[in-house]
Amino acid sequence: MQTKPFRIGTRGSPLALAQASETRARLMTAHGLPEDMFEIVVLSTTGDRITDRALSELGGKGLFTQELEEGLISGDLDFAVHSSKDMPTKLPEGLRLAAYLPREDFRDAFIGRTAHTLAALPDGATVGSSSLRRQALIRRIRPDIEVITFRGLVETRLRKLSEGQVDATLLAYAGLKRLAKQDVVTELLDPQDFPPAPAQGAICVESRVSDARIDALLDPINDRPTYDAVSCERAFLAALDGSCRTPIGGYAICEGDHLKFSGLILTPDGRREHSIETEGKRVSAEKLGRQAGEAVRAAAGTDFFEGWS
Numbered sequence: 001m002q003t004k005p006f007r008i009g010t011r012g013s014p015l016a017l018a019q020a021s022e023t024r025a026r027l028m029t030a031h032g033l034p035e036d037m038f039e040i041v042v043l044s045t046t047g048d049r050i051t052d053r054a055l056s057e058l059g060g061k062g063l064f065t066q067e068l069e070e071g072l073i074s075g076d077l078d079f080a081v082h083s084s085k086d087m088p089t090k091l092p093e094g095l096r097l098a099a100y101l102p103r104e105d106f107r108d109a110f111i112g113r114t115a116h117t118l119a120a121l122p123d124g125a126t127v128g129s130s131s132l133r134r135q136a137l138i139r140r141i142r143p144d145i146e147v148i149t150f151r152g153l154v155e156t157r158l159r160k161l162s163e164g165q166v167d168a169t170l171l172a173y174a175g176l177k178r179l180a181k182q183d184v185v186t187e188l189l190d191p192q193d194f195p196p197a198p199a200q201g202a203i204c205v206e207s208r209v210s211d212a213r214i215d216a217l218l219d220p221i222n223d224r225p226t227y228d229a230v231s232c233e234r235a236f237l238a239a240l241d242g243s244c245r246t247p248i249g250g251y252a253i254c255e256g257d258h259l260k261f262s263g264l265i266l267t268p269d270g271r272r273e274h275s276i277e278t279e280g281k282r283v284s285a286e287k288l289g290r291q292a293g294e295a296v297r298a299a300a301g302t303d304f305f306e307g308w309s
Contacts, residue, residue: 232252234289265296
């Protein structure tokens with residue numbers, strides 16, 4: 001019987017702490033355990049400490065996970081809670097994504113200061129975003145708009161917006177909802193026109209491979225539709241060598257035992273794109289995503305990636 005608290009690794013941002021707390025609450029309910037059986041361990045990551053440069057200049061998504069994964073490998077942590085879209089497609093040897101909580105709304109939220117919608121922004125307006133995907137999609141829809149890199153916590157970006165540094169910004173609607181800040185949203189973007197990042201809106205739990213004790217703990221909170229949908233999306237991303245240097249969007253929706261997937265890849269200027277839609281059985285979710293990524297890569301050709309990937 002477990003006598004010491006389970007150690008939950010997380011970043012220290014308000015959103016990360018909200019996600020870790022939700023995971024703890026679900027585990028408490030699933031197993032009838034008191035709160036003191038779970039210790040939330042906050043670690044600072046490289047991505048948290050360096051906020052003045054784009055992620056693509058720093059090395060990509062692993063900047064938000066490395067310290068937590070080191071804690072898992074060393075045994076200092078029992079499991080770690082992440083935003084799924086922050087996870088590299090290739091994990092360190094010996095680690096796995098063991099569970100996903102039920103997914104929140106995966107759409108992007110537009111937050112306008114001088115206009116309520118992306119379409120209504122005046123010519124030459126400035127939009128701040130740290131995501132190359134969002135930047136490319138904005139340029140595709142509104143090539144007249146100036147897009148600048150805009151990093152920092154949700155609260156930091158909203159403050160910069162209110163100070164007038166930009167006319168608008170975009171954030172994941174799921175994160176705003178988890179922080180009870182959804183009232184700042186002025187437009188929710190249609191995923192068919194503005195596809196989200198693969199795995200956006202999903203909280204994942206990372207643990208050690210073959211740790212039966214932790215597997216048994218996490219299994220009751222694993223949401224299978226989310227697991228299958230995100231596995232499909234991450235396989236699409238992996239087939240395209242997805243990183244923070246690659247503008248890629250995609251989302252899967254589960255309907256019974258069926259899954260539908262839509263994916264898109266763009267050049268950073270938003271001028272060229274290749275998209276795909278596919279569907280099949282949920283049991284083949286990862287295979288569907290991988291095949292979709294391979295098809296898009298083949299259709300795009302090597303010249304599509306030259307000079308910016």
